[in-house]
Structure formats: C-alpha cells, structure tokens
Amino acid sequence: MSMNDNPNGVQIRAILDKQRAAFLEAGPSCAEQRIELIDRAIGLLVDHEQEIIEAVTRDFGHRSKDFTRVSEVLSPLMTLKQTKARLAEWMKPETRHTDRGEAWVEYQPLGVIGIVSPWNFPVNLAFSALAGALAAGNRVMIKPSEFTPRTSELMARMFASVFAEEEVALITGGPQVGQAFCSQPFDHLLFTGATSVGKHVMRAAAENLVPVTLELGGKSPTIVSRSADFKAAVTKVITGKMHNSGQICLAPDYVFVPEEKVEEFIATAKVVLAGYFPNLKDNPDYTSVINARHFERLQGYLAEAREAGVELIELNPAGEDFTDQPHHKIAPTLLRNPGDHLKVMQDEIFGPLLPIKSYQTIAEVVAYINAHPRPLGLYYFGTDADEEAYVLSRTTSGGVTLNEVIKHVGVENLPFGGVGPSGMGAYHGMDGFKTFSHAKAVYRPVEGPDLMRPPYVEQVRQIVSSLISR
The missing domain is CATH 3.40.309.10 (Aldehyde Dehydrogenase; Chain A, domain 2)
Structure with missing residues (x-):
C-alpha cells in the first residue's frame, strides 16, 4: 500500500483480517513452505541490490554506497540464509523432563506479525525481522519509516512483486499511519526506534493486549x-x-x-x-x-x-x-x-x-x-x-x-534486544523464531493414582505424607 494512498486504520485492519483469514485457512506451514518464502526475500535483495543502494543514498542526501551495500544488502542476506539453514532444526518439538508421562513444547506460529522498522537501516531491519517472522510460519505486515520515503516506496514495490498481500504486506505513510498501524490487533508487534516513541507504541498495543518486542537504543x-x-x-x-x-x-x-x-x-x-x-x-x-x-x-x-x-x-x-x-x-x-x-x-x-x-x-x-x-x-x-x-x-x-x-x-545466534528503557524482548536467530512463535506446552500423562481427586482414601493419604518431606 503506497504512501500516496495514505491508508487509515480501517484499510490497515482489512489487510490484517485478510492475512489472518489466509493463515487460519491454510493451517501451519511446513519447513519447505517457509523456506520458499525466505528464498523469495533473498531473491529481492540480490535482484534489487543497486536500486536499494541508490534509494538509501538519496534518502540520506549522501551515504557511503559501499557501507549501504554491506549493511542493507549483504547483512540481511546473510541473516536470511542462516535462518533458512537452521529453520528445520528450530521447528522440532522440544522434550521436557517429567517424572510421569511425556512432556514437550511445540513452537506454533502466532498468526500475523506487525513490524515497525526505522530509518537508520531501513532495508536491513525490515528484512532481518521478516526472517524470524517467516521462519516461525507467520504472515507479516511492515510499516517502514517516513524519513526514508524512496526506500520505503522501493520496498513496497519489491514485496508486491513476489508476495501476495495475504503473505507479506508493506504499508507506507507518516505518523498518523504509524499510529493506526500500531493500534491493530496483531498477534505480535516488533518496534525498532526511539524510546519516546516506544512508549506510545506500547500504549497503543496494550489496548488490544498485543505482546510487543521493543528495540529502543539508549546511551551505550x-x-x-x-x-x-x-x-x-x-x-x-x-x-x-x-x-x-x-x-x-x-x-x-x-x-x-x-x-x-x-x-x-x-x-x-x-x-x-x-x-x-x-x-x-x-x-x-x-x-x-x-x-x-x-x-x-x-x-x-x-x-x-x-x-x-x-x-x-x-x-x-x-x-x-x-x-x-x-x-x-x-x-x-x-x-x-x-x-x-x-x-x-x-x-x-x-x-x-x-x-x-x-x-x-x-x-x-x-x-x-x-x-x-x-x-x-x-x-x-x-x-x-x-x-x-x-x-x-x-x-x-x-x-x-x-x-x-x-x-x-x-552474531545471529545471540539474542538481540534491550533491557528496561532500552527495550524488551529479543530477536535474531532462534531467539527471533521463538519470539514470533507460541511455545505450546503439551503433556501426556500415564495412568496412576490422582492425588487431587476424591475420595481421599488411605492409600492416597499415605502417598501425600511420603512426599511431604525435606
């Protein structure tokens, strides 16, 4: 959706509803399907390398083209490739110890992820976040910064060329669009930007109890x-x-x-x-x-x-x-x-x-x-x-x-995030996969005496007594 369209909350919500409906209808995706989506994102960076460099340069007035090539093309490209290589391993159920029966954690896609990316690395931080969200099996909506309009418009065209709107949608616009975006009932919202703006983002997300990951910076x-x-x-x-x-x-x-x-x-x-x-x-x-x-x-x-x-x-x-x-x-x-x-x-x-x-x-x-x-x-x-x-x-x-x-x-295998005023939550690598997933606990008990169920016969009392000890 282009900046000239100036989308309002109703239009943004319509895209979210479209993505959520497609997510529910399709059911959970397998590793191969997720990798195919990541491959499309990889192709965008490779095929549009020069356009990305030119757009970012123009948005900054002047920026080192070599620095942009490394930071906005190569860096997110490496993130996507590493994500693709490890994805199947991350998707495996995680066994947890229990004295009786079986217990494990299944990492389940959340649904629709909202990503608000900043102006300082406009391509890198949009694509790096996209990597984790796609790896976890989600649909994605991205709101880039209005401070880099040429890059944002380029990314809108890029995504629209290989992704259907119900897969990945990029929405451009100014502060009012950003506010409407952050007010949507996403299944998770990732915001990268200033601490002052992060407070407004968290407040807007709280209206719908949307969990947030905030990467806010600070004085390092x-x-x-x-x-x-x-x-x-x-x-x-x-x-x-x-x-x-x-x-x-x-x-x-x-x-x-x-x-x-x-x-x-x-x-x-x-x-x-x-x-x-x-x-x-x-x-x-x-x-x-x-x-x-x-x-x-x-x-x-x-x-x-x-x-x-x-x-x-x-x-x-x-x-x-x-x-x-x-x-x-x-x-x-x-x-x-x-x-x-x-x-x-x-x-x-x-x-x-x-x-x-x-x-x-x-x-x-x-x-x-x-x-x-x-x-x-x-x-x-x-x-x-x-x-x-x-x-x-x-x-x-x-x-x-x-x-x-x-x-x-x-280091893609390290969690990236802040603490307190510098942010909350983390992403990158497996930590990003987990951030954009629901860790669903599953337990299969074995038959045996139920200490919580009446009647509390003497055998049950004796078992309870034997367990209450130092």
Whole structure:
C-alpha cells in the first residue's frame, strides 16, 4: 500500500483480517513452505541490490554506497540464509523432563506479525525481522519509516512483486499511519526506534493486549581500561562511532577514559579519523545526517555544550567549512567532560558526537552507568580479567561486545534486544523464531493414582505424607 494512498486504520485492519483469514485457512506451514518464502526475500535483495543502494543514498542526501551495500544488502542476506539453514532444526518439538508421562513444547506460529522498522537501516531491519517472522510460519505486515520515503516506496514495490498481500504486506505513510498501524490487533508487534516513541507504541498495543518486542537504543557506554591496548581501543571506538555517522542504535554514545589518558585519546582519535577520512565534506565514504531535523538537533547539542564552557574538539582533518553544503554533514566532534545536565548527556546522540568522561577508578565508572537508564549495548576494552568480570557482573545492558563495539549484533545466534528503557524482548536467530512463535506446552500423562481427586482414601493419604518431606 503506497504512501500516496495514505491508508487509515480501517484499510490497515482489512489487510490484517485478510492475512489472518489466509493463515487460519491454510493451517501451519511446513519447513519447505517457509523456506520458499525466505528464498523469495533473498531473491529481492540480490535482484534489487543497486536500486536499494541508490534509494538509501538519496534518502540520506549522501551515504557511503559501499557501507549501504554491506549493511542493507549483504547483512540481511546473510541473516536470511542462516535462518533458512537452521529453520528445520528450530521447528522440532522440544522434550521436557517429567517424572510421569511425556512432556514437550511445540513452537506454533502466532498468526500475523506487525513490524515497525526505522530509518537508520531501513532495508536491513525490515528484512532481518521478516526472517524470524517467516521462519516461525507467520504472515507479516511492515510499516517502514517516513524519513526514508524512496526506500520505503522501493520496498513496497519489491514485496508486491513476489508476495501476495495475504503473505507479506508493506504499508507506507507518516505518523498518523504509524499510529493506526500500531493500534491493530496483531498477534505480535516488533518496534525498532526511539524510546519516546516506544512508549506510545506500547500504549497503543496494550489496548488490544498485543505482546510487543521493543528495540529502543539508549546511551551505550564504552569503557577503555588502563589495561587496554590503547591505540587499538581508540581506533575501534572511533571507527564504530563513524559507521553511518553515529546513526546506529548501538553506536558508542560516550566513552570513559582514564584521566591521565584523555589527551592521548584525543590525539589518537585525530590521527585515526584522518587516516579514514582525510577530508569529509565531499568524501563519498562519510555519511550525512539523515535530515534537517536531526542536523539541527545535533547542532543544538553542540551549541548548548559550547555555551556551558565545554571544550569541543572537532575532528576535521582538512579544516573544511560545513556551512555551505548540499547535504547535512557534521564534522565528528569530541566533547571533553560535558556535564550531565546537558542534552548531549541525556539524549541518545545518534550522530557523530562523542563525549569523553575521564575517570579514576573502575568502581566510579560502574556506579555512573548504574545510576542511569540501562543501555542497549556496553563496550569494554581491556585485558584485566578480574576487571572485565566486575564490569560484566555489576552492570546490566542489552548486550556487550568486549574489545570492540557493536559487533555482538552481528552474531545471529545471540539474542538481540534491550533491557528496561532500552527495550524488551529479543530477536535474531532462534531467539527471533521463538519470539514470533507460541511455545505450546503439551503433556501426556500415564495412568496412576490422582492425588487431587476424591475420595481421599488411605492409600492416597499415605502417598501425600511420603512426599511431604525435606
């Protein structure tokens, strides 16, 4: 359904009803049928590779085409292929121990899954979620972001070319369409986006008691230990932060650096950045901020910090002037010890700005992290096994990557999701299959005395007495 159609709740509900009716009529699908659907999705990514790259590039104003090829084509393609390879294994009933009789869990399709995907990885996050939903045997409805209209329209055409509307439907439109979409009685709803919007999504889903998986992001901290290979750590932090110009829910949001190492961090960051991006303004590998709204938001963070006297270190190797440009590029900027009252330390940054917080002891780092909302990701660089164990056991985050950033999201066999304000539930791999399935408990008892059924004869009393013990 195209953005020009501006669908309302009634029209969206009609598609849902059509999908649910088809799901019930067809009955549960076998592994071969599910694989055939996944193969269609694989074919879309392969056949439309160049169109995807061009659409995403245009939506961003400028985005590295090579980065888009890896993140929006190759990454979801690998997810679909891995899902296809493991699907039959996941579908097998799971035996559970019982003292009497037989017990097992059957993973049953839920029915119709709603997916709300974001703008920062518009193809990747739509197709990756689709993989788990199709693997579990469901019908799927997708609402992509209005911030990437060309990509959304392309995906609408792509899906319509190989899927019937009762199999997979993509619905485009603005915030009102999104609100109507999230208000539908899906069998499960997956939302990826901002925490502030996630609250509205959960509230809308609650009206129909729709279970939700929320992937919300947050301020993912990075810790550089005194035991770390310092240059390697700085290189990986800066590299990870520059992916998509920091417009990643798992981007390192701020970094803890030993107080005696802050100057070295800044000097090393300048060298690392210049090695990757000797110039920025016209560099095809340096991605633009998605739109004017987010550009102004990030500039507002910098202006507020500057007004508060925070030292801003611009990583701008060629000393370029960004005031006159066709896109919304921002020079990567380090902020030395900004106060917690500033918005750059309160909001998820989602851009190429990196606050540096100096520290004396790892205990104060852990205390700071625990005094703030639980993040989607946490990154620790170091070789001190005891310190690493301390950080892992004393902090709570959606996931952790050690001596790197972001990379845990790419391990398909790990659950991906947040905790508390950074989200709830998880998907990817078998965890995604289970999220989009109903784990149905099945028990076949054997004949024997029923301790709950009268009359309570002496034999039953004796059995009960023998069982009540330490």
